[in-house]
Amino acid sequence: MKKIFTILGVTAVSLVSAQNLLSNPGFEAGLAPWAAGTTASYTAPTIATTGAHTGTNSAMYVATATTGFYQNVPVTGGKTYVISFWYKSAGDDTDSRLWSVYKNSGGVAVYTTADASTDAFRTNNVYMPSAAAWTKYTAEMPAAADAVSLDVAIRVYNGGTASFDDFIAADKANMAVSDVAGFDKAVQFNTVIKDQITFKLPVKSxxxxxxxxxxxxxxDRVENGGSVNTQSLVKGAxxxxxxNGANKISRKAIKN
Structure with a gap:
């Protein structure tokens, strides 16, 4: 029952970035200004041109050693920033993680606590569970008073296969709150299922x-007027x- 509650417990609001600090957040222009790193031995991801979360491109690793990529953006010390992105991964649930850090004017990592392991960035930089479908990951972290930049960084580990798309890094104070009720009202589909579910959507979702x-x-990624084949589903709920990347709604459906 706990899992059911988690799926159905859709929040009443959703955060939408007013100003994304990142350039080329969905890799549609290739990799730059993202780069291999932050360690010199890391290699750049492959830019995959099929199966993206949105658009055409995504960043992908089939890792044979610890590796990663990052983009450095300017920040203001003392503010709180939000990082979100979409990922897919396959392996043993220790295949990839967010590995971001704030830096001071000397390029040295800085934290909000004396023990870096208890800093919000470290406690949010956890391994991401394997996910066969595109899954959204969000982390919120305060910047130390002397922070001037932020490495938005990803690590992938030996044996892991992982893809990434649609990054956002933004000052939390500049993030608008949108009412998910509008999205809920605009989304329509049949909840009594036979061979397919047909969707009316405000945007591709x-x-x-x-x-x-x-x-x-x-x-499935579905356009307005598109459908999902449900012939293989057994009868039941x-x-x-x-x-849509900014809002999410859930409904119960019955297959007859």
């Missing part, structure tokens, strides 16, 4: 179908989520 115990059954 990710549609996930879950069993009632929380298992992901399918994930399902949870359908629709996510």
């Amino acid at each position: 990710t549609v996930n179908i879950y069993s009632v115990d929380g298992k992901l059954i399918s994930s 399902y949870i359908i989520t629709v996510d």
Whole structure:
């Protein structure tokens, strides 16, 4: 039951970036200004041109050693910043992680606590669980008073396969709050299912179908007027989520 509650417990508001500090956040222009790093031995990801979360491109690793990529952006000390992105990964749940850090004017990492392991960045820089479908990850971290820049950085570990797309890094104070009720009202689809679910959507969105115990059954990118084939679903109840990257709604559906 806990998993069901988690899926259905959609927040009433969703954060939308007013000013993304990152350039080329979805890799549509290739890799730059993202670069391999932050360690000299790291290699640049492959720019995949199929299967992106949105657009055409995404960044991908099939890692044979610890590696990663990053982009450095200016920040103001003492403010709180939000990083979010979409990822997919395969392996043993220790394949990739956010590995970002604030730096001072000398390029040295700075933290808000004396023990770096307890700093909000370190406690948010956890391993991301394996995810077969595009999954959103968000972390919120305060900057130390002397921070002047932020490395938005990803690590991928030996044996891991991981893809990344649609990054946002923004000052939390400049992030607008949008009411998810508008998105909920605009999304329409049949909740009594036979061979397909047909969608009316304000924008192209990710549609996930879950069993009632929380298992992901399918994930599709769907345009307005598009549909998802449900012929293979057995009779019973399902949870359908629709996510446009800024808002997410969930509804129960029944397959007859």
